[in-house]
Amino acid sequence: MTEQDPKAAAEAPKEAAAPAEKPARHGPPIVIAEEVLNERGEQTAAQLASTLGTLVLDSAGREDNPWVRVDAKELHAAAKKCRDGEIGMDMLNLMLAVDWVDRIQMIYVLYSTTNNRKVILKADLPAESPAIDSLTDLWEAATWYERETHDLFGVDFPGNSDMSPLLLYEGFEGHPGLKSYPLNDYEEW
């Protein structure tokens, strides 16, 4: 930063009176998106809230994709309610893990082919030895998604009988989806 606004420079020391914290990153400040549901999303969210009841820890959503966060232990129960309840989420559209370094978040996108709505279930897992109940008994689509997530993120799925590597080869070490996995300097095979 060579050019600095003189006014800002004059104001800066006043704020810096408090013990200065080292900024974690350079660059423009992070803006956090507003989560606003549209009308269709509101309807689905209301339906979802009534389906899941007390299981919901946290909820919001964008556009027509409402999400709820549930406890990892309750996820199977919540998914079952979504599938069998009036909301009728008959398809497991997508399942993914996001590595937030301090935790791993599982995200399930469910879709209803009868009334064309989607809902998102989230569950937080600990970063060390993450595990969550398998959904293979609810949707067959979960089998491969779970194997893939196991490969790339090391998440365990008790209840899934086949956990052999799907995308990686037999004997691969490490979980390349994790942020801690190096993008280069790995052992070439």
Place this chain on the structure above:
Amino acid sequence: MTTESQFETVDMMLNMGPQHPATHGVFRMVLKVDGEKVIDVIPHIGYLHRGTERLAEVETYGQVITLFDRVDYIANLNNELAFVRAGEQIMEVEAPERAQYIRVILAELNRVASHLLFIGTYAIDLGAMTPVMYGFRERERIQNLFEHVTGARMMHNYMRIGGVKADVPDDFVPWVRQLIGEVRKGVEECDKLLSTNEVFLGRTRGVGVIDGPTAISCGLTGPSLRGSGVAYDVRKDDPYEIYPYLNYKVPVGENGDCWDRYYLRMLECYESLSMIEQCLDQFPEGPIMAAGRRIARPPAGEVFSHSENPRGDLGVYLVSDGTDKPYRVKIRPPSFCNLVGLATMTRGSYIADAVAILGSLDIVLGEVDR
């Protein structure tokens, strides 16, 4: 006299692939067979795993588009569209109308090109050598147009978050109109040649049947799901771009067998061609790119958007942490999910039918493995 039950029989494991011409790439399935009957199928994938999702985390949003070209290399533009739509949602911009029309025209043309490739290669799988010539001839015409518009035959990198790279050439509309006439003729030729051929019907009718509820549970989408009688098409059910302004039907099968899955694609070609004609009639003038910064930093948040790929529902889940690179990109690969249903379809059929069933799913290994 001895009967079959007195013999000791052993189930054999038969390895098909990864270098087998009928697997359309590097796909391996281990068939557990009892004589000619397939008892179980164990698919093995991952031979083409390039870590696209992880790579996308170290590229800026604009650069990720090039990766999406390579995810499904048969329908590049449909894949670009899926990503730029997710990007537009997270950046909170909207592409101008003309850009949306251009994208839909190109995406639908690419759908026809992809289906033509499928029709040709599927016929080869079943032993008919001629349709692939017709299919590729028409596909080549479409590729020539793509080259004219985007500058590249296959890896176009043409769509941008907020529009398209450049406006279409001046002769675009007459060129496409002429192209549609030619391609429609070619599709009709393929249709007459193959669809009601006695041998073809014998190989595909009643083979690889999967019913609607099972197909949904397996996560099948696109023609593979619609063949089983479930009318799920993202263009209709969760409309995006300018699809609501177009008048078209979504063909749905009833038996869930290979022929239904094949014929739906044939019908979709006709529908897509008529959609492109409608787009050309409505084609507006105007800007092709929304105002925005080249290296944009979207607000931190998450979006999920999906669109209809020739193979099914292609979803993109995008997580942004507020920097110029996505924090996580997850692709919902339709071929990957369609393959989950392969074992269910193949159990109990013959080895030769396993080829027909796999072919009818129209998988692209680049997308299965990512």
